[in-house]
Amino acid sequence: AQSVTQPDIHITVSEGASLELRCNYSYGATPYLFWYVQSPGQGLQLLLKYFSGDTLVQGIKGFEAEFKRSQSSFNLRKPSVHWSDAAEYFCAVGTYNNNDMRFGAGTRLTVKP
Amino acid sequence: DAGVTQSPTHLIKTRGQQVTLRCSPKSGHDTVSWYQQALGQGPQFIFQYYEEEERQRGNFPDRFSGHQFPNYSSELNVNALLLGDSALYLCASSLGVEAFFGQGTRLTVV
Numbered sequence: 717a718q719s720v721t722q723p724d725i726h727i728t729v730s731e732g733a734s735l736e737l738r739c740n741y742s743y744g745a746t747p748y749l750f751w752y753v754q755s756p757g758q759g760l761q762l763l764l765k766y767f768s769g770d771t772l773v774q775g776i777k778g779f780e781a782e783f784k785r786s787q788s789s790f791n792l793r794k795p796s797v798h799w800s801d802a803a804e805y806f807c808a809v810g811t812y813n814n815n816d817m818r819f820g821a822g823t824r825l826t827v828k829p
Numbered sequence: 830d831a832g833v834t835q836s837p838t839h840l841i842k843t844r845g846q847q848v849t850l851r852c853s854p855k856s857g858h859d860t861v862s863w864y865q866q867a868l869g870q871g872p873q874f875i876f877q878y879y880e881e882e883e884r885q886r887g888n889f890p891d892r893f894s895g896h897q898f899p900n901y902s903s904e905l906n907v908n909a910l911l912l913g914d915s916a917l918y919l920c921a922s923s924l925g926v927e928a929f930f931g932q933g934t935r936l937t938v939v
Contacts, residue, residue, distance in 0.1 A: 720871075748926050759933050760919065762927065806871050806872070816874050816887060819873075821870055822871050
């Protein structure tokens with residue numbers, strides 16, 4: 717069964733600094749991978765997704781992620797963090813029909829002024 | 830396009846009661862999935878509905894049931910509420926792989 721691990725529960729970065737959030741997955745076949753962001757009390761907004769092809773994917777709000785099959789990783793990056801990026805970030809792995817999507821426990825991002 | 834809409838936004842129920850949560854999918858989406866997100870955790874898959882039938886179910890007891898209507902909207906019902914059912918309940922609609930989430934219903938069981 718597929719599973720997702722986000723090793724970092726909480727990360728603090730300074731505004732303008734670069735960011736990398738880690739995600740490791742376990743899945744028997746080619747995974748469909750997602751990063752979502754959640755502001756307090758809100759639903760989930762899709763940042764980016766990987767299905768196949770180019771292993772570096774671009775998303776909204778200046779985020780990108782790189783799929784590394786050899787490391788079973790799909791880390792999220794942003795070159796310069798803005799205060800508005802403070803939120804909870806979730807990595808998820810899914811199937812073609814998107815049923816039984818598995819989420820990681822999330823990483824809470826705090827941005828220092 | 831209104832996106833995925835859920836109602837109500839917040840709800841307080843007493844242990845042992847029953848609750849019904851509602852979800853209207855994004856226009857054109859035929860699949861609805863429900864997730865439970867406990868405080869400080871990632872969403873957990875409850876079940877998915879497609880063509881008015883439950884297509885797959887996560888590790889949740891039978892107290893959790895659902896329904897999908899011909900217009901693709903969906904309901905989540907929880908019977909015999911427990912304190913541990915307090916959570917944010919998220920609905921996601923999809924047409925294929927990408928899921929779009931609603932804002933969720935915050936259920937508090939007291």
